[in-house]
Amino acid sequence: MTSNPIPFVCKCCGACCRWPGIVRVNTDEIRAIAAHLSLSEDDFRDQYTRLAPDRTSLILTEAPGGACIFLDAANRCRINPVKPEQCRGFPEKWNVPPEYQQLCAGFRALASAKKQQRRAASSCGIGHIHVLGHPLLPLSVEDAPADAQVFTCHNFCLLLDYLGIPFTYYGISGSQVPGEGNFADCGRPTGPWRYGNRWHKTYTQRLNRQLAKRLSNDRTPEIICSLYGAAQADIDPAGRPVSEPLLGYDHCWTPYRVFPSYAHQHVIYAKQEDFTKNNRFFDTVIPHFVNADDYWIAAHSDDYLLYLGRDAADKGIDIARQCADACKLPLQCVHDNCFGADKSELIARARAVLMPTLYVEPFGYVAIEAQFCGTPVITTDWGAFTETIVHGVTGFRCRTAAEFNRAVALAPSLNRQAIRKYACDHYSIEAVAPAYAAYFDFVWNVHKNGGYYAPDAIRDQRQWGNSPFA
Ligand code: SF4
Ligand code: SF4
Incomplete structure (x- = not known):
């Protein structure tokens, strides 16, 4: 999905001239601006400047x-031809934080143009995606940072927004839908959810009402995406295909499933043998993803090992403790309340992240978050790790105490830049989005055009090339 860069165009909204902050002026700039205003330099200094808070200019x-x-009523700069270098270099020479980009009409237009460009490049033909979200919590990663399914719902919306596919999120009141998605309010839960209980039935009725209002009356290609498995299994899709993207749980139910790893796919197939026998031609495997900008390589690493996950034996916390003891290194164990910049910094400074999970891990977000920070990941040698950890490059997969200990000793020899590059190439939104765009088209095609025998039913054309028979 490569395309020409789109230039930034200032929309003259004046927002950047109202932001809190300071505009420094040097001697040459003072001379030029004073001349432009037909003032002496002294008069200009007196009328239009003051000492910076740090007293350096x-x-x-x-x-x-x-x-x-100098901002006039029409949002124009009164000294535009001679404005200071600080202003002339905006935004190209600035690192503008996302919250300020939102205030800038030029950045918003650029984001929209990039979205349209990506949409055109992906040639995804889906007109709308209906996202059935969390049935208990509002969509807000700030309010529920520890809830993996809230994180998944948020990430999936980011992906659709990135691809420029119009979407509606069906969720609990108070949800904050990222990007340009619409919101269908399903109210507040009347109690805890269990399959078949009172809230399950009420939630299903509310979903059906909201879907009936929003599904199109024409032939627009639409997909319903279920992000909470069995909680949404009784909806009426009105003939639309229902898919389960980013699938990390066991109670999956649709004929179109996107597993984050082959390991998880095979566990589910073994668990649901009857359902699986004749019904699994339309699944696929696409890894989970994160926003690469949320993670970074630390300026320096501290010599500690990090365990980031549940305080549970099946997550391998005892192996992590034994390994740290044997290697005589401190082990930081963090079980919750760690997110955002603090989380990235904590991971980035570690010598290595330990993930000795004993069960078949469906994916393990921390394994890719660590790689985005350039931090080696030391894991067991099964489950999704066999697909996400490149042994000797991004980390080590181990089966004995000796191997775990050797991995800790070798971790500093791995190249942190190379680890991050691997993560960006495989687990960033940019890397994963084309596979999803292709899969959405595939689902619509097989659903509408004959299933297994649908013409041109290929999940991702990039992996198959042109037909030799054409
Ligand atoms: S905020 Fe952006 S669009 Fe508005 S004036 Fe500044 S650079 Fe131009
Ligand atoms: S000098 Fe002009 S461009 Fe710079 S902040 Fe003032 S009004 Fe805006």
Whole structure:
């Protein structure tokens, strides 16, 4: 999905001239601006500048309300031809945080144009995706940072927004849908959810009502995506295909499933033998993903090992403790309340992240988060780790105490830049989005055009090339 870069175009909204902050001016700039205003340099300094809070330079004064003194009523810069270098370099020479990009009309237009470009490049023909989200919690990663399914719902919305596919999120009141998604409010839960209980039935009725209002009346290709398995198994899809993307649980039910690993796919197939026998031609495997910008390589690493996960024997916490003891290194165990920048920094500074999970891990987000931070991952040698950890490159997969201990000793020899690059190439939104776009088209095609025998039913054309028979 490569395409030409789209240039930033200022929309003259004036927001950046109202942001909190300072505009520094040097001697040459003072001379040029004073001349432009037909003032002496001294008069210009007196009328329009003051000392910066750090006392290292002069800065422009502000109008009442905080806007730059030179911003006029029509949002134009009164000294535009001679404005300071700090302003001329905006935004190209700035690292503009996302919350400020949201305030800038130019950045918003650029994001929208990039989305359209990605949509065109993916040639995804799906007109709308209906996302059935969390049945108990509002969609808010800030309010429920430890809930994996809230994180999954949020990530899936980010993916659809990235691809420019219009979507509606069906969720609990108070949800904050990322990007340009619509929200269908399913109210508040009337109690805990269990399959078949009172809230399950009420939730199903509410979903059906909301879907009936929003499903199109024409032939628009639409897919319903279920992100909470059995909680949504009794809905009326009105003939639309229902898919389960980012599937990390056991109670899956649809004929179109996206597993994050072959390991998890095979566990589910073994568990659901009857359902699986004749019904599994339309599944696929696409790994989970995260936003690469949320993780970074630390300026320096500290010599500790990190265990980030549940305080549970089946997660291998005892192996992690034994390994740290044997290697005489401190072990940081973090079980919850760790997210955002703090989480990235904690991972990035570790010598290695230990994930000695004893069961068949469906995916293990931490394994890829660590790789985005350039931190080696030391795991058991089964489950999704066999697909996400490149032994000797991004980490080590181990089966004995000796192997775990050797892996800890070898971890500093791995190249952190190379580890992050591997993660960006395989587990960023940019890397994964094309596979999802292709799969959505595939699902619509097989659903509408004859299933197994549907013409051109190929999950991802990039992996198959052109037909030699064409
Ligand atoms: S906020 Fe963005 S669009 Fe608005 S004036 Fe500044 S650079 Fe231009
Ligand atoms: S000098 Fe001009 S561009 Fe710079 S902040 Fe002031 S009004 Fe905006």
